[in-house]
Amino acid sequence: MSKKGSIESSNTQTMDATEPGTLTHSASENSYHSNSSNDRSYQEQISNINSQNANLKTINKHLVNQEDTLKLQGGDVARHLYSQLENVSSKELTNSKRRTRSSSFSNFLSQSRRQSTASDINIPGGFRREFLINKSLQENTEPPNFLTRNFVEFLSIYGRFAGENFDDDDNEEQYEETFDEESLLLPNERRTPPTRRPRPEKKGAANVPKTFFLVFKALVGSGILFLPKAFSNGGLLFSAIMLLCFGILTFLCYIILIRSKRILNKSSFGELGFKTHGKPLRICILISILISQIGFVATYILFTAENLISFIENYLHFSANYVSTRNIVIVQCILLIPLVLIRNLAKLSIISLISSVFIVIGLIIIFYFSIMKISVEGVGDNIVYFNSSNWSMLIGVAVTSFEGIGLILPIESSMAQPEKFPMVLSISMCVITTLFMSIGVLGYSTFGDQVKSIIILNLPQGKLSVQFISLLYSLAVFLTAPLQLFPVTKILESLIFNSYLFNDNTTTARKKDDEGKLYHFSGKYSTSIKWSKNLIRAILISSICIIAYLNANNIDKFISFNGCFACIPLVYIYPPLIHLKTYKFDRQNDWKGKFFKIFDYILIIVGIVAVIYTTYQILFLI
Template identity: 25%
Template sequence: MSFLGRDYSSELDALGHGSKSLSESSSSSTTSESDRPAEEAGLSLPQTLIHLLKCNIGTGLLGLPLAIKNAGLLVGPISMLAIGVLTVHCMVILLNCSQHLSQKLQKTFVNYGEATMYSLEASTNTWLRTHSVWGRYTVSFLLIITQLGFCSVYFMFMADNLQQMVEEAHVTTNNCQPRKSLLLTPILDIRVYMLTILPFLVLLVFIQNLKVLAFFSTLANITTLGSMALIFEYIIQRIPYPSDLPLMANWKTFLLFFGTAIFTFEGVGMVLPLKNQMKDPQQFSFVLYLGMSLVISLYICLGTLGYMKFGSDTQASITLNLPNCWLYQSVKLMYSIGIFFTYALQFHVPAEIIIPFAISQVSENWALFVDLSVRTGLVCLTCVSAILIPRLDLVISLVGSVSSSALALIIPPLLEIITFYSEDMSCVTIAKDIMISIMGLLGCIFGTYQAIYDLTQPVNLSMANSTGVYS
């Protein structure tokens, strides 16, 4: 295996069954792809569609029933649809800005960070031109925060499910009855499970060449697909009539909904690399609209049906609501395996931004040591974050509010204004872009405040970490 390889374009082809983070790594890497012809990769339309679908389905999907609960049975699906439409619109904005700048600069491809930098360089404002490089730095920083946030969520997700599988094993049966409210005091704190997972993830991220992970990526996709099929098979059975479920929740929990929804819809960073990899990039708009329509429909269906199924008992991950029988315990196992291997792919983004800089500060003899040390340190950082904040739902909301909203809703509209302002941009378009950015900014501020406020409130750890069993 290679620890110091940098062949990103070939890695995307090798991982035809890859994930979101791999695409984002192409857009955030310090190695520019601007001069690489799109025809070299040659992704077909179906392949690109599959990539797009897989890039938007992760742990955030399993938290959507709780998100709908936080917004209300009526307001939740409508808001999910609205946020999805706005996010797709911002993806289109980013595509248009990138295409305009690449044609203007005579480049084959301009990624997210480069588009921000080049747009600021062409601005009529002297201060923006002088500080244009900070646009690229800002996008890279937000990608680092977002991806490390994903990795922290993965720690909590795997620990939650591992704790439930291990400590309910003695009462797990073949009789798949609905889970009831009986609580079982955990034998070990959930943080112990996080520490148990830590060394295995450290070893996993030492594999930098993503070609080595191709087999595991395929396995992750298979297990994820199987677990999703079983989840839907269960939640559509005997859904209770939702007469006692509120149509609208209070505004405080709605802010948590906003953060979770944005976290789930975060996919702006991968649209440019995917378009660049297509044989016929002109068809990408069709792929984007079709793929995101399917994704939005999946999100609304799982979130709404999951909340209707479990009601007030809806937990941070829908897998924690599944019956305590061997069939549905296998769902937790399969999804956790998929998330375990996806961790390395999500981790690839911040690693390839931070590690080259760290290596450049030392001699060649120390390069490998620094590389592995930084990887170990970053994994430990995500573990420590998960240990300090063992609230899966709130961390998802916090990451979504802080960085995902900036990448998905705030920056693209501002980028459009800066890019096209000197070319007789209409006042309606300017007003629309400002409105979207303000909405994203307000959601970022208030969603972050609410998530941090809830995180600072005292929690009964025995209750928070208790494991439900059925009687």
């Protein structure tokens, strides 16, 4: 046996020495089998991909468009991956239709839990949120919705002002994008913008109490402080009746706008105007939004200047030469320029929270001192029930106080049950109208014809609490200005940086323009575009400060003009114009439809007459 083994060994050695091609052939054969095995292993791994063992969203994020795969080197290898992802997506869609409530809800909890990250914990209350989520997972109950409990949701509504998509294009993290390997290696100046994957619309999650809070926050602002002076201009009884009428009319106009949105299936104010009356009405809507928001910010600047001057003179005892309106406006302009350059609304959440707290505290102090004064000294002097000379100035202030139409559409969209929005809006408008009437009647009854343009200036200036709230209220209104300017800057940038001036890819821009949508050309990949946007924002805030300074001595007149010229069309003319065109799309032509049709015509006629008459009165007769 050993001899036979040695002979076989010798023969093997001889074969190896004399036939080297045999070894090469054997190695090639082994390599072939190895490659075949690897290929089968690769295909098996691809075929095993599903939503349970892989994050499909992450995989899709790093893939180029399927049509472009064959243009890349080795792109054919990835076609199996695309096919598997399509199969998984179709299976998931089929299974979701058959899935029971318990299983889908359990998957929802699991997905919510998997999305928790360290950054979610590393914020105030983060550990508490994690504890509640874990508890919900154990009890198989729905985890609480934390986002709608803070001011970030209110700020996100400004990103959808008037239903338009104002999410800024200059922030890279806000888009799911695809890069090919070659483009990432190129210098920034040579890198072409990546293909953007469209994000699905987020479904509303706000419940009834949260929606009430959002409506209240949207409508109650600094305009409430001008109502006592407005009651003085209109007269006590006339002003109370008119304010009640405006509250009812505003509610009905908001309802017909929501009704039009649902019938026409359009999400923005501009799209509704474009769908019903073409580009002219869309342009009118955008211009009215621009004018109204610019007027609000100019009013905020004047309001802040008036209160700061009072605070500095009465509390710090500075000379009036150093605290003139001009100097205060210049300081505000310098401070506002960097604030309006902020492109991420989430960064303004703390500012919004602070301003809201200050406004609530200010209202409490105003009610307290007014009630104390009227209970001790009685009703103010020279109270009139109707002021025939200045009543038109009441109209503008009243309209300005109720104006919030730009936020109504996104608030309705944020609801988990949008069909309940009319009920929530009716309750909100009742509460807000009562609050407006209360402060107007109380302020005018307390101070009579001595009431000032801003009710805070009538409070005892020697009181530390009054000086403190005067300062806080000024800061609150000042910090609200960047938020009010956000839709203005986005509309201006959309109109200026259009396809004909800055964009080579005109297809997308023209398509959006044909649909009545705003086109936002991003400066993310162009330094010149981004700095041009910054320059426009700086010029905008400087121009607003100049407008504010020129109207420093007529703040109540300026507010009335802004309300009559810009806000009346937005609230009382454009919605009924749009609604009149919806009847041919609405199959339910019942008595409600006939009522609204008559109401639309009345609103349009009254609105046009009010704009012409009150604007003429304010500019030339008062």
